[in-house]
Amino acid sequence: MERPADVLATDVLIVGAGIAGLAAAAELAASGLQITILEARDRIGGRIFTLHPSEFEFPLELGAEFVHGRPPELLSLLQDANATLQQVGGVDACFRHGKVSRCKESDKAFALLDELADVARQQGDMSFEAFLERRRPAPEIAERARSFVEGFNAADARRIGIAALARQQQAEEEIGGFESSRSTTGYDVLPRYLARRAEHAGARILLSSPTASLQWKTGAVIAHTVSGASFSASKAIVTLPLGVLKARSVAFQPEPAHTFAATDRMEAGSVRRLVLVFRSPFWEEKIADMRFLFTDTMKPATYWTQHPSDAPMLIGWLGGPQANAMRDSSQLLVQALRTLERIFSLPSQSLDAELRNWYMHDWLNDPFTLGAYSYAPAGALDCSAAMTEPVDNTLFFAGEHTDITGHWGTVHGALRSGLRAAEQVLGQPS
């Protein structure tokens, strides 16, 4: 491996300034190591992407919004960052058979999910669709369960494994994951705090610096950026999203075979998340204090408000194969407006005038994400753990897809992975 003359040297290189990269940087810099983060975008935060438009008094999230449950590491950091969390509350509404009303308390579709752990143990891992085929619930229940699994996990029911779903469910129960909260000033409070901590301890965060290749041998790494700058270190933490790794957008020379074999067996899921800001919360007339709204047959099938905040905003959410199929964002907007008019018995096209603005980020085609978040297909439950194995004590992988605690696809999963990678670099047991 040749070392170019103008290479900038550092102790540890971190690729990516999302939560995993920033958390690792803050830890390592605090322990006295020289850290350089190479970030492709002109901002930090990755899939935490908060907008603060001047015309609104509330923040808009284009990526992560919820703190799911009470994950201790995340809550403690948010407290240090002086974030104010608001518990998500209110009433869930269902649009079934042409009528919108409060959802019924017990839903047989959710009860199905409670069976997954036993079935996986007794019959082995299989896709959720294969589980439905064996279990044969009523078609309406099957569709509701499929829609939930695909929506929540950004996954294809024909691919996602029930062993991973069961592990995730158990992990969520352990942290009270069915309750959620959100930061009233926006989720970007977290990456900004971590970046401040890292920089205060001497870390350098270089924005607009996409890594093109990582050359490495035991104890030495050189990263070349697209603009031609080079950085060397004895170790690197790679927090590239799963979609970016799978696409080989960054050339590893040589490619660590064991890590990439696992990468290729994991799946980068698909989501379209639409932010609709209205002039008034028109839904309140029919369903006061609405939190979530679920529909059976129309797309997007899931919406939510900002309750208990009174921001007149609805988020439309489409996950899994349907998100993949919906390539045109203005088509999704029109579909969402027509769907909402039908649900709330409003005249056709009346919501066009009610809409103040709308926003969407295309995570699926964003070259620095190439997907929403990861999931483990049937038979791939071991992959995340394989990706956490250090490569020759030189390359370390972090990011939500490498979480091994059942919290793939979350901010706290990404945070844990960054802290774990930092411990590995420091040579402590994880």
Ligand SMILES: Cc1cc2nc3c(=O)[nH]c(=O)nc-3n(C[C@H](O)[C@H](O)[C@H](O)COP(=O)(O)OP(=O)(O)OC[C@H]3O[C@@H](n4cnc5c(N)ncnc54)[C@H](O)[C@@H]3O)c2cc1C
């Ligand atoms: C629409 C959406 C909604 C979500 N909602 C929630 C939610 O409500 N709650 C929750 O807990 N989680 C949610 N998530 C998931 C959560 O956002 C992620 O799990 C988490 O933010 C991932 O952090 P990360 O550090 O692993 O990856 P990222 O945040 O993606 O960070 C990776 C970084 O690498 C950078 N990068 C990419 N390529 C290069 C390159 N070549 N060179 C240098 N840098 C590069 C990227 O720009 C990025 O900054 C959501 C995700 C999406 C997409």
